Amino acid sequence: xxxxxxxxxxxxxxxxxxxxxxxxxxxxxxxxxxxxxxxxxxxxxxxxxxxxxxxxxxxxxxxxxxxxxxxxxxxxxxxxxxxxxxxxxxxxxxxxxxxxxxxxxxxxxxxxxxxxxxxxxxxxxxxxxxxxxxxxxxxxxxxxxxxxxxxxxxxxxxxxxxxxxxxxxxxxxxxxxxxxxxxxxxxxxxxxxxxxxxxxxxxxxxxxxxxxxxxxxxxxxxxxxxxxxxxxxxxxxxxxxxxxxxxxxxxxxxxxxxxxxxxxxxxxxxxxxxxxxxxxxxxxxxxxxxxxxxxxxxxxxxxxxxxxxxxxxxxxxxxxxxxxxxxxxxxxxxxxxxxxxxxxxxxxxxxxxxxxxxxxxxxxxxxxxxxxxxxxxxxxxxxxxxxxxxxxxxxxxxxxxxxxxxxxxxxxxxxxxxxxxxxxxxxxxxxxxxxxxxxxxxxxxxxxxxxxxxxxxxxxxxxxxxxxxxxxxx
Numbered sequence: 001x002x003x004x005x006x007x008x009x010x011x012x013x014x015x016x017x018x019x020x021x022x023x024x025x026x027x028x029x030x031x032x033x034x035x036x037x038x039x040x041x042x043x044x045x046x047x048x049x050x051x052x053x054x055x056x057x058x059x060x061x062x063x064x065x066x067x068x069x070x071x072x073x074x075x076x077x078x079x080x081x082x083x084x085x086x087x088x089x090x091x092x093x094x095x096x097x098x099x100x101x102x103x104x105x106x107x108x109x110x111x112x113x114x115x116x117x118x119x120x121x122x123x124x125x126x127x128x129x130x131x132x133x134x135x136x137x138x139x140x141x142x143x144x145x146x147x148x149x150x151x152x153x154x155x156x157x158x159x160x161x162x163x164x165x166x167x168x169x170x171x172x173x174x175x176x177x178x179x180x181x182x183x184x185x186x187x188x189x190x191x192x193x194x195x196x197x198x199x200x201x202x203x204x205x206x207x208x209x210x211x212x213x214x215x216x217x218x219x220x221x222x223x224x225x226x227x228x229x230x231x232x233x234x235x236x237x238x239x240x241x242x243x244x245x246x247x248x249x250x251x252x253x254x255x256x257x258x259x260x261x262x263x264x265x266x267x268x269x270x271x272x273x274x275x276x277x278x279x280x281x282x283x284x285x286x287x288x289x290x291x292x293x294x295x296x297x298x299x300x301x302x303x304x305x306x307x308x309x310x311x312x313x314x315x316x317x318x319x320x321x322x323x324x325x326x327x328x329x330x331x332x333x334x335x336x337x338x339x340x341x342x343x344x345x346x347x348x349x350x351x352x353x354x355x356x357x358x359x360x361x362x363x364x365x366x367x368x369x370x371x372x373x374x375x376x377x378x379x380x381x382x383x384x385x386x387x388x389x390x391x392x393x394x395x396x397x398x399x400x401x402x403x404x405x406x407x408x409x410x411x412x413x414x415x416x417x418x419x420x421x422x423x424x425x426x427x428x429x430x431x432x433x434x435x436x437x438x439x440x441x442x443x444x445x446x447x448x449x450x451x452x453x454x455x456x457x458x459x460x461x462x463x464x465x466x467x468x469x470x471x472x473x474x
Contacts, residue, residue, distance in 0.1 A: 020064055020068060020304070020309065021067075021068050021071060023272060023309055023311060023314055024068055024272045024273075024275060025068070025071075025072040025272050025273055026065055026068045026069045026072065026078070026272075026273060026274070026275060027069070027072070027073060027078075027079075027273040027274065028078070028079040028080075028081070028268075028273070028274050029065045029069070029078065029079070029080050029081070029274070029275055029276075029277070030080075030081040030082075030083055030274075030275070030276040030277070030287045031053065031058065031061065031080070031081070031082055031083070031097075031276075031277050032082075032083045032084060032085070032276065032277065032278045032279060032287055032290045032291075033052065033053050033058070033082050033083070033084065033085075033087050033090035033093050033094060033279065034050075034051060034052040034053070034084050034085040034086070034087065034089050034090040034093075034279055035050070035051045035084065035085045035278070035279050035290060035291050036050045036051070036052070036084070036085045036086065036089050037084060037085045037086040037089070037115075038086055038089065038115075038117060038118065039086070039115055039117065039149060039150040039152060040150050041137075041148060041149045041150055042147065042148045042149070042179075043148060043177065043179050043206060043209075051278075051279035051280060052089070052090045052093065052279055053090065053093050053279050053280075053281075054093065055092055055093050055095075055096035055097075056096075057281065057305055058093050058094075058096060058097045059096065059097065059100045060304075060305065061277055061281070061304055061305070062080075062097050062100065062101060062106070063104075064304065065078070065275075065277075066078055066101070066104075066106045066108075076107070077107045077108055077109040078106070078107065078108050078109065079108075079109045079111070080097075080108045080109065080110050080111070081110075081111045081112070081113065081287075082094050082110070082111070082112045082113070083113050083276075083287045083290075084113070084114075085279075085291070086114065086115055086117075086118065087112050087113065087114055088112075088114055088117075088118040088119065088123070089118065091118075091123060094112065095126060098110060098126075098130055098132070102130075109133075110130065110131075110132045110133065111132065111133035111134070111135060112132060112133070112134055112135070113135045113137075113175070114134060114135070114136060114137070115136075115137050115149065115152060115156065116134065116136045116137070116155075116156050116159045116160065117152050117155045117156060117159070119159045119162070119163075124162065124163065124166065124168070127168065127171065128166065128167070128168050128171075131171065132171065133171050133173065134163070134171050134172050134173070135173050135175050135202075136156065136160065136172060136173065136174050136175065136198075137149065137156075137174075137175050137177070138153075138156055138157075138160070138174040138175070138176060138193055138196075138198070139176055139177050139178075139182075139189065140176050140178070140182070140185055140186075140188065140189020140190070140192055140193065141185060141188055141189055141192045142154075142157075142192075144182055144185050144189060148177070148179070148182070157196055160172065160174075160196050160197070160198060161196065161197065164196075164197045164198075169197060169198070169199065172198055172200065173198075173200040173201070173202055173246075174193045174198045174200065174201050174202065175202045175204060176189055176190065176193060176201060176202065176203040176204065177204055177206060178203055178204060178205045178206060179206045179209060180205075180206065180209055180210070180211050180212075180215045183205070183215055183218045183219040183222055184218055184222065186203060186205075186219070186222040186223070186225075186226060187222055187225045187226050187229060189203065190203055190226060190229075190245065191229065194243065199241050199242055199243050199244065200243075200244045200246070201243070201244070201245050201246065202245075202246035202247070203226075203245070203246075203247055204247070205219060205367055207345060207346075207349070207361060207363040207364040207367055208346070208349040208352065208353055208361065208363070209363070210363070211362075211363045211366060216366050216370070219367075219370065220370045220373075220374065223370060223371070223374045224374060224377075226245065226248075227248065227374055227375075227377075227378045227382075228378075230243070230245050230248055230382075231378060231381050231382060231385060234382070234385030234386070234387055234388050234389070234390065235385050235386050235387060236387060237386060237387050239387055239389060240389070241389065242389045242390060242391065243389065243390065244390050244391075244392060247371070248375070248382070249390070249392045249393060251341070251371045251372065251374075251375040252375055252379060252382060252383075252393065252396065253392070253396060253438070254341040254372075255341060255372060255375050255376055255379060256379075256396055256399075256400065257340075257341070257440055258340045258341050260403065260440070260441075260444060261340075265320065265343070266318045266319070266320055266322075266323075266343045266344045267286075267318060267343060267344070267346065267347055268318075269285045269286050269315070269318050269347040269348070269357065270285045270314075270315030270316055270318055270347070271285075271318075272314060275301075276289070276290065277304055278290040280303070280305070281303045281304045281305030281306060282296075282300060282302075282303050283300070283301040283302050283303065283304055283309075284296070284299050284300065284301060285299055285301065285315055285347075286299070286346075286347065286348045288346070288348040288349075289348055292348065292352065294352075295348060295351055295352070298351075299313070299315075300313060301313045301314050318344065318347060318357075318358070320344075321333065321339070321342070321344075322344070322358060323344040323345070323350075323358045323359065323360050324356065324358050324359045324360070325359070325360060325365070328362075331362050331365050336365065336369065337369055337372060337373070338365075338368040338369045338371070338372040341368065341372055342365075342368050343368075344358070344360055344364075345360040345361065345364035349361075383396065383397050383400070395436050395438060396438065398433055398436055399436070399437060399438050399441040402426075402429060402430060402433065402437075402441070402445055403441070403444070403445070405425075405426050405429060406426065406445065406448045408422070409422050409423060409426055409452060414455045414456075414459060415459065419455075419456075420456060423449075423452045423453075423456060426449065426452070427449060430445055430446075430449060
């Protein structure tokens with residue numbers, strides 16, 4: 001076993017020792033276990049090389065990362081994502097990491113982003129035993145998938161069916177990349193993935209390619225159809241499947257946040273709470289950079305295996321609305337209808353397009369705007385569907401109900417007999433649902449409860465004072 005890792009800044013940083021914990025407060029970790037891939041997909045941004053992390057090296061990495069995570073997060077699981085290339089090429093490394101974590105008693109929430117072409121029965125058993133989530137690349141219909149993803153549809157669909165037949169549907173999410181030339185196939189692609197038996201579907205339009213005005217209109221029409229189809233599933237009393245279309249869930253969540261003036265958070269690129277480690281131990285603020293050579297020198301933060309940290313390369317977290325746009329009046333942030341829900345696009349893609357990780361492409365702006373318009377159009381229908389078998393949307397409904405309860409409590413006269421009772425009911429509701437309170441809603445409801453408690457305390461103090469004065473008078 002290798003010796004524990006020690007961390008030092010480069011000599012150019014005056015030779016002062018700096019341990020990993022001085023610079024990171026991890027809440028999640030991505031490990032790109034290999035830069036190699038067995039496919040040659042049409043739109044892939046990666047430049048593949050045959051580099052793999054060795055099993056013993058990944059053990060060192062997870063020890064350092066988990067120690068840091070637990071120091072800053074006394075409870076909860078550490079999210080750990082394995083990325084590539086194709087991670088299954090480095091299966092022994094993944095297996096070694098998870099087995100070591102179990103031996104050490106580490107609490108991990110593990111996911112693998114994969115093309116699912118290399119799956120074996122032995123791997124499937126290990127995935128099931130360890131509850132490993134799989135983000136599977138499926139680009140819609142067979143025709144589209146084969147055209148974009150190296151004629152791999154038959155193998156992928158066969159392996160998806162095998163996973164589902166073995167009771168592992170819960171672990172599958174399909175990532176459906178949609179380039180501009182395939183916008184017209186958005187709904188058909190989602191429907192085909194649904195027909196394979198997958199319930200969690202994440203269609204993702206490509207925003208780092210140029211869109212024509214006609215393609216923008218086409219995508220918006222397809223989004224309309226997708227929302228209507230999804231609602232038809234939620235309205236079907238005979239449907240027993242818990243379908244989630246991630247783009248719908250995400251934008252509904254962001255639009256509801258906007259209604260309560262709760263700002264969304266952008267990508268964690270540059271934050272000391274998230275880190276991506278590459279096949280040779282190199283550290284970057286994003287998993288995409290490991291295979292984008294033109295970005296590697298600029299964003300290199302050190303090497304975890306060499307014990308090297310470059311503090312001056314650790315970027316500050318991207319802040320909401322810190323991104324930039326051109327002077328084109330059509331794409332001005334300050335007047336944008338989607339200003340409050342915008343997350344600023346992918347920083348790595350921004351740099352690839354504009355040599356500035358904060359400068360977003362127009363295509364991203366078009367996407368966020370149309371997503372907000374369509375989501376607001378269907379918001380009430382989604383939340384009031386008769387058979388809403390979607391955990392996240394039902395959670396949003398519950399949070400809205402709590403907000404409505406808070407509004408009703410605010411209508412009561414604080415000196416009325418009913419006020420303490422309705423506050424107590426609200427407390428019980430919040431406490432019983434605390435584990436379902438969403439980010440933002442949790443803070444908002446607790447702040448409101450604190451205000452009601454202050455009012456009750458003030459009334460109690462007034463009553464005590466009044467009673468005391470009456471006694472003195474007597």
